[in-house]
Amino acid sequence: MKQDEQIAFFCDAMLGGLARWLRAAGYDAAFEYGIDDGELIRNAEESGRTILSCDGPLFDRNIIRNGQVPALRVPQQLGKFDALRFVMEKLHLPLRDPRCMACGGELREVPRHCVTDEAPPLAYRGCDKFWRCLRCSKLLWRGTHWQKISRRLAEFENRLTG
Numbered sequence: 001m002k003q004d005e006q007i008a009f010f011c012d013a014m015l016g017g018l019a020r021w022l023r024a025a026g027y028d029a030a031f032e033y034g035i036d037d038g039e040l041i042r043n044a045e046e047s048g049r050t051i052l053s054c055d056g057p058l059f060d061r062n063i064i065r066n067g068q069v070p071a072l073r074v075p076q077q078l079g080k081f082d083a084l085r086f087v088m089e090k091l092h093l094p095l096r097d098p099r100c101m102a103c104g105g106e107l108r109e110v111p112r113h114c115v116t117d118e119a120p121p122l123a124y125r126g127c128d129k130f131w132r133c134l135r136c137s138k139l140l141w142r143g144t145h146w147q148k149i150s151r152r153l154a155e156f157e158n159r160l161t162g
């Protein structure tokens with residue numbers, strides 16, 4: 001299984017929460033509502049992504065069994081945070097710079113004076129740094145939502161190292 005920093009994922013239809021957490025942890029993770037196994041496998045193969053799935057029968061398919069499309073089975077009963085830990089421990093992935101939680105795109109910092117008109121006034125006043133997603137163009141800042149997420153990720157890193 002690919003373990004370099006280029007690794008990207010395709011999550012099955014039940015793992016949308018995990019996809020968002022993987023993006024926060026710095027990994028590109030795709031996810032589509034209602035996608036079926038065949039489509040999931042085709043998309044993962046075309047884009048060179050590793051499948052994350054909790055669907056048992058998917059792992060019986062030849063293309064998965066013979067390793068043509070890499071896939072990791074995620075236990076179904078895990079919450080999204082424990083699922084993230086499971087994936088990162090299994091694949092020995094370090095925490096990386098966060099990606100866009102909406103789409104998994106890379107973020108680039110935008111100078112604060114460039115977002116005067118675009119950022120909500122509260123965010124503009126409260127934050128020094130802003131980022132733009134290079135894929136979906138969404139403007140991001142580290143407000144209270146992000147602070148909660150980064151606390152969970154810090155806790156997670158302590159568990160990994162400790």
Ligand SMILES: [Zn+2]
Nearest residue numbers: 100103133136
């Ligand atoms: Zn994005």
